[in-house]
Amino acid sequence: MIGSCFVLRAIKPEQGKQSTLFSLLDRRRAREMEIARRSSAPLLLLLLLAFLYSLLLQRPVFAARKAFSRLSSPTRASKDRIFLVLCLLPSEDESLTQAYVVYLGEHSHGSGSASSWEASKRATESHYELLGSVLEDKEKVQDAIFYSYTHNINGFAAYLEEQVALKISEYPGVVSVFPNRGYKLHTTRSWEFLGLERDGRVPKQSLWRKARFGEDTIIANLDSGVWPEAQSFKDDGLGPIPSKWKGICQNDFDESFSCNRKLIGARYFNKGYEALVGPLNATFKTPRDYDGHGTHTLSTAAGGFVPSANIFGYGNGTAKGGSPRARVAAYKVCWPPVNGSECFDADILAAFDAAIRDGIDVISVSLGGDPVDYFQDGLAIGSFHAVKKGITVVSSAGNSGPNLATVSNLSPWMFTVGASTMDRQFPSVIVFDDKRIKGESLSPKGLPGKRLYPLISSAEAKLVNASARQARLCYLGSLDPAKVKGKIVVCLRGITARVEKGEEVHQAGGIGMVLANDVDNGNEIVADAHVLPATHITYSDGLTLFSYLGSTKSPLGYITRPKTKLGAKPAPFMAAFSSKGPNTITPEILKPDVTAPGVSVLAAYSGAVGPTGLVFDGRRVAFNAESGTSMSCPHISGVAGLLKTLHPDWSPAAIKSAIMTTARTRDNLKEPMLNSSFNKATPLGYGSGHVRPNHAMDPGLVYDMTTTDYLDFLCSLGYTTAQLAMFNGEPYACPSAPLHIRDLNYPSITIPDLQSSTKVARVVKNVGPPGTYVVRVVEPRGVSVTVSPASLTFEKVGEEKRFEVTAGIKEGKTDGGGYVFGGLIWSDGKHYVRSPLVVKCSSGSWKP
DSSP states (O other): OOOEEEEEEEEOGGGSOOOEEEOTTHHHHHGGGOOOOOOOHHHHHHHHHHHHHHHHTTOOOEEEEEEESSOOOGGGGGGOEEEEEEEEOOOTTTTTEEEEEEEEEEOOTTOTTOOHHHHHHHHHHHHHHHHHHHHOOHHHHHHHEEEEEOSSEEEEEEEEEHHHHHHHHTSTTOOEEEEOOEEEEOOOSHHHHTTSOBTTBOOTTOHHHHTGGGTTOEEEEEESOBOTTSGGGOOTTOOSOOTTOOOOBOOTTOTTOOOOSSEEEEEEOOHHHHHHHOOOOGGGSSOBOSSSHHHHHHHHHHOOOEEEEEETTEEEEEEOOSSTTSEEEEEEOEEEEETTEEEEHHHHHHHHHHHHHHTOSEEEEOEEOSOOOGGGOHHHHHHHHHHHTTOEEEEEOOSOTTSSSOOOOOOTTSEEEEEEOOSEEOEEEEEETTEEEEEEOOOSOOOSSSOOEEEEEGGGGBOTTSOHHHHHTTOTTOBOHHHHTTSEEEEEOBSBOHHHHHHHHHHTTOSEEEEEOOTTTTTOOOOOOOSSSEEEEOHHHHHHHHHHHTTOSSOEEEEOOOOOEESOSSOOOBOTTSOOOOOSSOTTSOSSOEEEEOSSEEEEOOTTSOTTOSTTOOOOOSEEEEOSHHHHHHHHHHHHHHHHHHOTTOOHHHHHHHHHHTOBOBOTTSSBOBOTTSSBOOHHHHTTOBOOHHHHTOOSEEOOOOHHHHHHHHHHTTOOHHHHHHHHTSOOOOOSSOOOGGGSOOSSEEEEEEOSEEEEEEEEEEOSSSEEEEEEEEOOTTEEEEEESSEEEEOSTTOEEEEEEEEEEOTTOOOTTOEEEEEEEEESSSOEEEEEEEEEEOSSOOOO
């Protein structure tokens, strides 16, 4: 038995509505307004009723999560709404049972002449037999298992007591047993910025033209589903669905959902989520996207051409994805959040298992969690099996920057993407004291008239019972309407959603908002669809504005309506939110791998939710501007789709290498890329650099890898031959001389513990014409680097050559134990095959 959750909304009687029991979908919106509020009579009554209800169910403990639309206060009685999410937790006897994933490695039940149905049935029976041998009760086994993975991934998900899970983990043939862990969900201009088009035309040498716009490659995403009515998924001009497609359009509970020759398939996976929240109603039995995230990411990767796409008139142009003529499929694994997580291991593995069987070419995964051991990570496990079948898996790096060691999705077989800006802005100026500070916004409305309005710092507008910190950050219910009415309020960025701060100002009677960055966010500003006239300014500009507010008794200002501006410089620079390395699981593998546009990306959106994604937003848009590594990830997925079309024989590792080794590290001013504070960025932020699709189609050389390379890598981490044979689904033996982790044939080179002299080996494969490549070295500060041999000659396509890099510490020139950066560039005069060289001079490996 598990706990259950529900949402209550209490509404003032004068509004003419009764108290309503909401579906779990409302928690997606309610969580955006989750804050601590002062108690009120309606709240106490609801808590008392919930407590009595839990007693009746003999469940004496419950957790209440409060999410309010407005604070109950004498000044706002007419707007008083209270949201409660009440979770009834299991009793002591029940609380020992939770959802686990039992992972058995590669699926091998289909050998011989058995049909796929028979093989799947046999695999399912083996799972029940395994659990039955522990529980010794067939009825309990039937109740316990809620997923059997039977296509490529072998295993099952079940409700287990901790002791049972531990016992199963000791059985022969079991690779790992781990809890059903949760994960978080992490355009009209970006493709021109990346060089695929120029002034609305597609040049002859564009990868788009060469790869036929990704024609008939199948790209999928694991996300929050898809809005099938979006114009980006129309099938005009597309031929029959590729014969390799084996998937379905799962609309058994949602007859309004349909697929076509563009959106060729959709599925939903909710049993892992249901294991946490309790029984789900029919609104959860559909791949339809009620969030917007999945529709946005899938259309970014492979949406078709849609003219006149814009949001409130801004960014107008033809929207398209990276592979606009590819076919797409949606695998819905993300749902309204529970304890901060929306997507769970059991569902993610089921989706990977289905996608591999369905015939997908590229899987885009804009979600992630805290790094864990690879065999305890559903994303790492699922992506390994996909990559083994020749499927490129692209993932987001995470939005926990700018701190170091925050990057997620760390396995070397995954392609991990950071986020950076592009050269489009939506400028909106705050005018005050004869100064003009440029910010950004997508506010659909401007201030009435052209007169100046009173300005006030949110800290000065604090409501009596709110803390100073809450007021500075413009928490919901923190501002005093008597102080705010008719004024432009200056709020500080942080903690709560940027657009939620504007809602607080709006509800308190403010006429506009200026959002100023804190020091961590530096110069990164984001254009949001605010609910009132607003602009977002940098940290340094915020200091100027706050100084003015503190220097005059009657500050005045004006916010101009946003415009669309192209050609902004410098661009790209790294987004402050983009998670950074080093890799905390395997420091020898640099993550993220590359960066791509992830700020103010315009793409298709769900018709079920407003552009802010918050409960108070009743607006609906066909396209929305979103920011995050969730947006940069599908840019790389789209490029990978093009390369798969152009080079169908390339492995996922070759596609990754081509993108990484041709990436750039300079901006459109031809200066080194910067971070959001306008300091020089490093490979810990951008990996190999910013993607250049047209260069990636002809990289010259690639660092290729096979399944064996990844298995040898896992051997070097201490996994046994027996474990890896199960993981691989066929016999495998670790090398007699273990591979050094740093010798994995990765396109980047990282030495996290250089003590004296260290050698690193690599192998490059020729994928271009015959020629001789000569190496050029950019030494990291304080490190000597030599390469042997210094030149490589290739006579045919597919030929491979090995080289060694020797790194040593220059006497008296170490950098105090910090990371230093350089690079290797192999060139034949036409191709430039670049690898970042990342070194930490230390007596021990880096630890966060």
